[in-house]
Amino acid sequence: MLPWIKTGADFPAISRALVSPNGLLCAGGNLAEDTIITAYCSGIYPWYSQGQPILWWSPDPRMVLRPRDLRITKSLAKTIRQAKFSVTFDMAFEQVIHACAAPRVEDGGTWIVPEMIAAYTRLHERGVAHSAEAWLVNESGQNTLVGGLYGVALGNVFFGESMFSRCTDASKVAFATLMEKLIADDFALIDCQQETRHLASFGAAPIARTTFTQRLRQWINLEQARLPGGKSSAWRS
Numbered sequence: 246m247l248p249w250i251k252t253g254a255d256f257p258a259i260s261r262a263l264v265s266p267n268g269l270l271c272a273g274g275n276l277a278e279d280t281i282i283t284a285y286c287s288g289i290y291p292w293y294s295q296g297q298p299i300l301w302w303s304p305d306p307r308m309v310l311r312p313r314d315l316r317i318t319k320s321l322a323k324t325i326r327q328a329k330f331s332v333t334f335d336m337a338f339e340q341v342i343h344a345c346a347a348p349r350v351e352d353g354g355t356w357i358v359p360e361m362i363a364a365y366t367r368l369h370e371r372g373v374a375h376s377a378e379a380w381l382v383n384e385s386g387q388n389t390l391v392g393g394l395y396g397v398a399l400g401n402v403f404f405g406e407s408m409f410s411r412c413t414d415a416s417k418v419a420f421a422t423l424m425e426k427l428i429a430d431d432f433a434l435i436d437c438q439q440e441t442r443h444l445a446s447f448g449a450a451p452i453a454r455t456t457f458t459q460r461l462r463q464w465i466n467l468e469q470a471r472l473p474g475g476k477s478s479a480w481r482s
Contacts, residue, residue, distance in 0.1 A: 250274045250301075259288055259303040259454065268304030275299070276364035278371055279471055285397055285404055286467045288458040290438065295358050305454035308437040308444055312428045316448040317421060324414045325421060330379040331388065332422040335480040338369045341376040341393040345407035357407060365395065365406070373397055373470075375480050379419040381412060392416035394423070398480075400465035403427055404436040420447070433464050 248257045248271040262270040270289060274280055276299065284290060284301060293300040317325070324330075342365055346357035368374035379392035392415025394408035403423075410416035427435070437444045440451050 247272055252280070256284065256287060256289055256301065259458065262303045262305065262454075268302040270301045270303050272298045272300050274301070276360055278364070278367055278373070281364060281368065281397075282373065282399065282470050283467070285399055286461060286465050286470055288454065288461055290404070291361070292356055293358070294356055299360075302438075303454060304439055306440070306451035307454055307457040308440045308449050308451050309457065310435040310437055310444070310447060310449035312424050312432055312435060314448040315421065315424045316446065318446075321414060321417055321421065325418055330381060330391070330412075330415055330418045332419050333378045333380065334423070334426065335369070335375055337378045337390055337393070338374070338376040338395060339366060340390055341378060341395050341409070342366065342407075344390070344393065344409040344411075345395065347409070365397075368397060369395075373399065377419040377423040379410075379412075379415040381415070393419050398432075399470045401431060401433040402436060402461060402464050403432055403434075405438070434460060 247263075247269065248261070250256060250271050250273045252274060257271050259270060262268045276291065281291065287303075288307070289301050289303045291299055292302050342357065342362055346355050346362060348355050365374045369376070374395060374397050376395040377393055378390055380388040381391045382388055391412040392408070392410040394405065394416060396403055396405040398404075408416040408420065424435075435449070436457075437449045
């Protein structure tokens with residue numbers, strides 16, 4: 246039987262996560278900022294659909310990317326050199342998360358439900374959740390948001406959540422530019438959560454969950470992560 250939690254302070258040991266579906270750990274709790282921060286620091290994240298209770302996951306293995314291991318294809322490198330897109334950080338977080346929440350054509354659904362949008366927007370206001378935006382400048386000189394991504398930054402780890410693209414390579418350029426920033430800021434690891442061909446093409450690779458949580462303990466101080474902040478100027482473009 247799946248454990249049901251009442252608060253964010255009583256997550257079960259991640260070793261209890263189900264094998265199928267991979268990583269499903271527990272249900273319930275809340276989406277308060279400290280609950281989510283505690284979850285991420287423990288190798289856990291929320292993921293559920295409309296009409297479901299809050300579901301918490303910790304898959305094994307875990308897909309991760311070291312920023313310096315990023316692979317850029319020749320075609321993407323060419324697009325970056327052309328400077329077709331302008332990339333900013335934390336300039337349009339709410340626009341990005343709403344764009345990511347738009348139903349995908351292939352399934353018509355989304356896991357970024359209104360409660361998740363509200364929770365991560367609060368984390369953004371606290372200086373924990375961040376976005377990267379790709380803008381396209383039209384002939385009139387107006388910027389149009391055409392791609393981007395958002396995630397959570399704790400210690401030296403960035404937890405990627407979702408991305409969207411309305412123009413070829415827009416989200417890829419935003420992602421590559423974010424990697425440059427994370428390298429400059431000494432980030433050690435990008436959590437990509439689940440294995441996909443798309444992430445693997447960037448250089449991401451699976452590691453054992455135990456190894457992943459060991460690295461989280463190495464690169465994140467939970468008590469410091471819980472401290473309230475404001476929007477970090479370091480993320481502003």
